Amino acid sequence: MTFAFDHMLAARVLLTLMTLGWSLGTVLADFNKTHATNPLWTPHARFHLVWQIVSYSGFGLLNLALIWWPGPLGLERLYLAALIGIIVYAAFFAALVTMPVYGGGAYDSNGYEPFDAPVPIIAKKWDVNITVFCVQLVILTASLVALTR
Numbered sequence: 766m767t768f769a770f771d772h773m774l775a776a777r778v779l780l781t782l783m784t785l786g787w788s789l790g791t792v793l794a795d796f797n798k799t800h801a802t803n804p805l806w807t808p809h810a811r812f813h814l815v816w817q818i819v820s821y822s823g824f825g826l827l828n829l830a831l832i833w834w835p836g837p838l839g840l841e842r843l844y845l846a847a848l849i850g851i852i853v854y855a856a857f858f859a860a861l862v863t864m865p866v867y868g869g870g871a872y873d874s875n876g877y878e879p880f881d882a883p884v885p886i887i888a889k890k891w892d893v894n895i896t897v898f899c900v901q902l903v904i905l906t907a908s909l910v911a912l913t914r
Contacts, residue, residue: 772914779908780832780846786901787853788825799876850905
């Protein structure tokens with residue numbers, strides 16, 4: 766008995782998980798008392814965050830349409846969906862690396878604080894955002910591998 770593996774379906778599922786990570790995940794993680802409605806944040810910072818949340822939601826819907834809408838150029842649409850994810854995650858890591866330039870921080874004491882590392886090899890504490898986005902990069906990479914099969 767042979768096992769048939771649909772690489773396009775695998776890529777679609779992985780790209781969907783990746784897209785939900787930066788779109789729906791942003792809504793769940795940021796539209797609450799630790800971020801968008803946090804009284805300690807300046808009103809203008811909250812405005813920009815809500816703008817980001819709504820934008821990511823819209824782009825997430827667009828990405829899901831690129832991934833699942835039937836029609837021509839299916840492979841090309843999957844690569845475009847992956848590229849959109851690459852842009853989102855590259856922007857996150859660019860903001861992370863350049864925090865010293867603009868005085869940013871990976872977390873606030875009144876937000877999601879780092880948690881004890883399950884394997885404290887690199888650090889004793891892990892940041893929630895960095896951890897989730899690293900996992901999402903693995904999912905994105907797996908989707909690209911599936912696309913190239």
